[in-house]
Amino acid sequence: MLLYIYLIAITAEAMSGALAAGRRNMDMFGVGFIAFITALGGGTVRDMLLGNYPVTWTQHPMYIHLTISAGLLTMLVARYMHRLHSIFLVLDAMGLIAFTIIGCNVALNLGYTTTVVIMAGMTTGIFGGILRDILCNRTPMVLRKELYASVSLAVAILYLTLRHFEVNEDINMIASFSFGLAIRLAAIRWHWSLPVFSYAPGRWND
Amino acid sequence: MLLYIYLIAITAEAMSGALAAGRRNMDMFGVGFIAFITALGGGTVRDMLLGNYPVTWTQHPMYIHLTISAGLLTMLVARYMHRLHSIFLVLDAMGLIAFTIIGCNVALNLGYTTTVVIMAGMTTGIFGGILRDILCNRTPMVLRKELYASVSLAVAILYLTLRHFEVNEDINMIASFSFGLAIRLAAIRWHWSLPVFSYAPGRWND
Amino acid sequence: MLLYIYLIAITAEAMSGALAAGRRNMDMFGVGFIAFITALGGGTVRDMLLGNYPVTWTQHPMYIHLTISAGLLTMLVARYMHRLHSIFLVLDAMGLIAFTIIGCNVALNLGYTTTVVIMAGMTTGIFGGILRDILCNRTPMVLRKELYASVSLAVAILYLTLRHFEVNEDINMIASFSFGLAIRLAAIRWHWSLPVFSYAPGRWND
Known part of the structure; x- marks a missing residue:
């Protein structure tokens, strides 16, 4: 199930990437890349x-063929x-939610500590x-726009909390996806x- | 032979990097870097x-000394x-061709699958x-200009095809370089x- | 001792990062990131x-909590x-000096050669x-401004030279920090x- 969502997600992300490339007038190779x-x-x-x-x-x-094809098709x-x-x-x-959960699981399987597990989920989601x-x-827009990275953070925390209380994995997925x-x-x-932080450039540290 | 071409290639690439740094008025350190x-x-x-x-x-x-020296000399x-x-x-x-062939060989020796071998060649060539x-x-210009990354792709495919048919390595090299x-x-x-993909920014997904 | 300087240094660097994010009107997440x-x-x-x-x-x-908190506090x-x-x-x-020395030690412990040890120190300092x-x-400002990366280079060379002559580690630290x-x-x-390298764009290689 998560695999199907993942495949749909990477296709959607690939298409969003292709549109961004189109805004920069890139060639076919750039679009696929x-x-x-x-x-x-x-x-x-x-x-x-x-590691x-x-x-x-x-x-x-x-995955490589799928994403590059989706990018070219977008043209x-x-x-x-x-x-x-x-x-x-x-x-x-x-996609953001699926990536986050997958990323958390990769780090969990490698035995990383909770903070790192959350960061692995977010890295997968937003990088x-x-x-x-x-x-x-x-x-990067993700650092400036409507709640996006924060959704990844919230989903990671919810998913790990439910997991900690040994909630059934399927129910955890449904809860995490609904919430996210x-x-x-x-x-x-x-x-x-x-909240946005606007800091006008001054003389120092510039 | 490939080693000599490689040394000449990294020198030429280092010089092209130095010129790009000069266009941004970087200091000596920036140029070497x-x-x-x-x-x-x-x-x-x-x-x-x-990995x-x-x-x-x-x-x-x-290689480090050679490329940094070439950069500074360019000034x-x-x-x-x-x-x-x-x-x-x-x-x-x-250089593009040599990097591509070397990259393919690194991935081949690590036992990666063909698609990844091609991508390793291209990564070495253009990144x-x-x-x-x-x-x-x-x-990045490589995503917008005359055939460049595509040459890397074409060379990788030709090289791997000839290799697949067990063509003598030297002949393969000569063919790949001539073609590239x-x-x-x-x-x-x-x-x-x-073909270039030009997409005018709209409201959505922006 | 180096640990305390390191903690102060990552706090100071986190705050400088937060200010840079503020200049780009990033949101709270962007600032922490x-x-x-x-x-x-x-x-x-x-x-x-x-590796x-x-x-x-x-x-x-x-370290993660400290740096993100320092960033948010900066707002x-x-x-x-x-x-x-x-x-x-x-x-x-x-911070620049502490990062450089720590980076050199990581590479030394992994058995890398001197040139790579120096580059590991500088990478830690400036990246x-x-x-x-x-x-x-x-x-990147570090490639264009007052001596900064060069300080990292000079400190790495001094530190490794004193180490080569088996100067006591504490004295080496004091000397490296004072000099840097x-x-x-x-x-x-x-x-x-x-010296700055200014190269006006020409037709070729552009």
Whole structure:
């Protein structure tokens, strides 16, 4: 089940990466490359941080083909994609939650401590988007927008708490997905966001 | 033979990195640093992705000294370098091909699957330039320009195909270099490029 | 002793990261994230380059909590921080030196060669700031400003030289800190900097 959501999620993330590449007028190669990195970059950074070799996608070439194909396909269908706006937001939110739970489990299996498990979940959830934005030369949106990384954090905490109390894994999944989707979509709907820190450049430390 | 081409290639890449640093008015340290990363960053990312420790250049301090020296030397000779424009394009193309073949071999020796072997070759070929552009705060050119990454892809496929049919390694090298150089130089000469994907920012997913 | 300096240093670096995030109007999450990466990113990159798993901070959750808290606290006290300008410059310089020495020791313990040991020290010293600047979408300052990376280089060389001659470790520390602080603060006071390489973009290799 989580695998199917994962496959849908990396496809959706790949398409969001392709659109970002299109905004920078990249060529076909750039589109495929950014699609791949947006979809699989978060898990890659997690694996490299945790020393979890071999890196997941190197053992599943299908993920590589899927994300690059989704990216290239986006070039053809981009003009119609605004009609699918709402569906995309839901898929993206489901991806964020799936990535977070998968990332937590990878770190749990390696025996890391709770704080690191949470960070592994969040890294999987948000780092693909951060790499996409770095490669497209813009300040990562995940650090500036509506609740997004915070949803990943909240889901990780809920998932680990229920796990700690030995709640059945399926029920835990359903709870985590319902909760995560609810707060993410509410955040989009009502523009919930975290307090912003604006600091005007001064002379020092500049 | 491949080693000599490799040494010439990292020198040429280091010099291209130094020029990029000069465009950003970096100091001597920045120039050496960008030169090093441009020349050896692709192989570093490949080794970190594949879990190929120790990272190659840590076992060959000579590569470090060579690339940093080449970068610093570039500060002195930059004004004369436009005269060597054509030579540089050839050296850069040879470097791209050499990096690609070396990267493929590293992944082959570690037993990775074909798709990953190709990606290891391309990572070695193009990631130094990507890191250079990120550090110089510009959108990576390799994702937007004339056939470049595609040459790396084509060379990787040709090399692995000939290898699959057990063609003699020397002949394979000669074929891969001839083919790669030919399409890269033709791409520069006649401005061959991949289709570009231009996507105007809309409201959604922005 | 070095541990205490290290804790003060990562706190100071986290605060500098938070201010940089504030200049980009990031939200609370972004501030904590950039603070963490600025403080612990250099050591992380070093560990990943050297294959030194598990990465240090994954074994010390306290470092994670400390740096993120320092970042968030900075949001509250930022307006008063310009008064502490001088103290900060000293803390930042001490951090640079502590990071450098710690980085050298990690590589020494792993048996790397001298050139790599020096690069490990410098990576620990400066890469947190480089990641901060990449994430804030600006050209890394460490590559353009007053002696900073060079201080890290000089300290690494002094420390390793004294170590080579089997100078007592405590005396070596005192000498390295005194020397490093002296040249860093002198560089700030009298605007010492390395020669800058300015290269006007031409047609070729662009």
